Amino acid sequence: MPEAPPVEVVAAVIADPGGRILLTRRTEGRDLAGLWEFPGGKREPGESPEQALVRELREELGIEAEVGAELIVVPHAYPHKRLRLDVRHVSAWRGTPQGHEGQALAWVPRQRLASYQMPAADRPVVAALLRPDRYLVTPEPAAGCGEAWLEGLRQALAAGVGLVHLRLPGVEPGRRERLVAAALALCRAAGAQGMIGADIALARATGAGLHLRAAQLAGLVERPLPPDQPLAASCHGADELRHAERLGCDFAVLGTLAATPSHPQGRILGWAGFAALREAVSLPLYAIGGLGPADLAQARRHGAQGIAAIRGLWPQHPHPPDRPTRPQ
Numbered sequence: 001m002p003e004a005p006p007v008e009v010v011a012a013v014i015a016d017p018g019g020r021i022l023l024t025r026r027t028e029g030r031d032l033a034g035l036w037e038f039p040g041g042k043r044e045p046g047e048s049p050e051q052a053l054v055r056e057l058r059e060e061l062g063i064e065a066e067v068g069a070e071l072i073v074v075p076h077a078y079p080h081k082r083l084r085l086d087v088r089h090v091s092a093w094r095g096t097p098q099g100h101e102g103q104a105l106a107w108v109p110r111q112r113l114a115s116y117q118m119p120a121a122d123r124p125v126v127a128a129l130l131r132p133d134r135y136l137v138t139p140e141p142a143a144g145c146g147e148a149w150l151e152g153l154r155q156a157l158a159a160g161v162g163l164v165h166l167r168l169p170g171v172e173p174g175r176r177e178r179l180v181a182a183a184l185a186l187c188r189a190a191g192a193q194g195m196i197g198a199d200i201a202l203a204r205a206t207g208a209g210l211h212l213r214a215a216q217l218a219g220l221v222e223r224p225l226p227p228d229q230p231l232a233a234s235c236h237g238a239d240e241l242r243h244a245e246r247l248g249c250d251f252a253v254l255g256t257l258a259a260t261p262s263h264p265q266g267r268i269l270g271w272a273g274f275a276a277l278r279e280a281v282s283l284p285l286y287a288i289g290g291l292g293p294a295d296l297a298q299a300r301r302h303g304a305q306g307i308a309a310i311r312g313l314w315p316q317h318p319h320p321p322d323r324p325t326r327p328q
């Protein structure tokens with residue numbers, strides 16, 4: 001039997017001048033009662049997402065809203081139904097939001113959003129509001145080119161990368177620790193989060209995040225780091241994603257979107273395949289495989305937090321023209 005199409009839902013991010021965001025509480029007797037959500041509701045036949053959102057906000061809150069930029073579209077499968085949650089920013093509104101359907105309202109500072117109990121489909125929405133959209137995976141530094149590699153990282157951070165997977169599998173011990181320490185210092189100075197590739201002991205020793213390989217993830221039965229150290233994993237299918245979620249990962253990287261020189265083979269998901277896997281979990285997900293900043297809008301429309309990439313996020317010419325690299 002073909003699967004029923006998902007329920008189309010639109011919801012709004014409404015921010016006050018202080019940056020607090022409006023959440024409303026689902027009233028008793030409804031599905032997911034008692035949980036906090038972004039105001040909105042189901043699209044009616046023939047309505048565009050914008051029209052549906054304007055109507056819902058008028059009915060529920062008594063405001064006349066102007067719909068602004070897209071934030072994210074989350075495809076999600078609850079045990080009893082599938083939905084596509086299309087979340088838009090509201091750029092301006094007239095009137096004072098009130099609970100016209102008896103629902104409670106809360107203006108919530110962004111950093112406190114995660115402490116509100118919300119439906120599972122909202123976890124990627126909150127992450128999209130709070131966390132970086134670009135996850136750089138570092139290329140392997142060539143022998144003697146540590147300075148150039150650090151310069152590449154510096155430039156990528158300056159270009160706005162907020163999350164970095166320090167992936168150095170072929171670098172010999174000693175040099176690895178030195179490069180990781182220097183890279184983490186650059187990340188800290190830029191306000192970015194560093195994630196150490198695969199090495200649990202080094203992540204514990206440095207206090208940085210940890211990015212697990214898929215094979216490593218499969219062998220773990222509990223979270224290998226305290227909750228204040230971010231944990232991520234590379235995943236290729238639904239079972240790995242569910243395991244990453246059970247283990248308490250903060251996010252995962254899912255691929256391969258398209259073939260790349262570093263991964264020419266393997267299962268190619270495409271955006272439809274990515275969105276289908278996205279439904280299975282509420283973990284924030286980065287898409288990987290032949291992607292760059294130009295793919296961000298497309299990624300968000302398929303439920304991704306953003307994109308992860310080596311080439312797509314690494315500067316083309318990491319050597320500054322006026323500074324020769326020192327051999328290491």
Ligand SMILES: Nc1nc2c([nH]c(=O)n2[C@@H]2O[C@H](COP(=O)(O)OP(=O)(O)OP(=O)(O)O)[C@@H](O)[C@H]2O)c(=O)[nH]1
Binds near residue numbers: 011038040083
């Ligand atoms: N408005 C809104 N709905 C959400 C969010 N997250 C989420 O999973 N949903 C789900 O999307 C659907 C929105 O439909 P609705 O608000 O018109 O709810 P309803 O009471 O008519 O639906 P119901 O018949 O499922 O109870 C609900 O099933 C709701 O649980 C969110 O952040 N905002």
